[in-house]
């Protein structure tokens with residue numbers, strides 16, 4: 001084991017803008033704060049500390065949503081860890097510019113400890129990002145390993161909220177495996193792109209994995225679509241009526 005080093009990120013001027021940080025007064029940022037609030041109230045009786053963000057397929061906005069939501073949680077004074085769990089398509093190191101040479105995969109293979117790979121985001125006090133690291137040959141096996149259970153337990157000790165930026169739920173089992181290990185799962189649906197039957201299939205897969213589905217984030221709603229959607233975020237009828 002090498003000496004412990006806490007990596008630094010290189011500011012937030014990455015390839016991907018982070019709206020909650022860069023434009024906190026925007027409608028989009030307000031939507032993320034609403035999502036944060038809804039998640040706090042969705043589960044008054046059951047602990048909701050570890051949350052997986054997943055979606056039907058690639059490009060739906062999982063990383064965008066989890067990164068902005070992580071910032072929103074940190075802005076409210078929580079200690080937040082954002083963990084790159086899409087081991088096949090690492091992206092967090094582009095949103096929070098940092099080295100992805102060592103990350104979660106090193107932790108899961110016993111080649112690093114948490115302090116060595118977590119990156120404190122200077123511009124967002126309270127937020128630590130754990131990049132996924134180089135793409136491994138066996139993502140699903142790593143995610144359902146005892147090592148992953150240990151990582152989740154360690155994160156629970158150190159943070160108030162742990163967000164897992166996951167893989168798509170259709171086509172690979174990685175997110176079903178993760179959904180089973182976290183307190184709750186958020187399903188991101190890309191508005192106007194994901195057919196209803198595909199979205200329902202994703203929901204079924206998560207239910208089969210015994211996921212606790214907290215709700216759906218409808219991502220990419222255009223202003224002209226808004227009359228078709230009563231809310232940006234859908235919860236079940238009982239919660240909506242409250």
Ligand SMILES: Nc1ncnc2c1ncn2[C@@H]1O[C@H](COP(=O)(O)OP(=O)(O)O)[C@@H](O)[C@H]1O
Pocket residue numbers: 016055057058059060061062063064065091219220221
């Ligand atoms: N609401 C949105 N409006 C505009 N672009 C978006 C939105 N959500 C995501 N994107 C863009 O779509 C692309 C894929 O998003 P990403 O979060 O990486 O998806 P995933 O993690 O599901 O693969 C990125 O270029 C991202 O900036």
Ligand SMILES: [Mg+2]
Pocket residue numbers: 062063064086089091165166
């Ligand atoms: Mg992603």
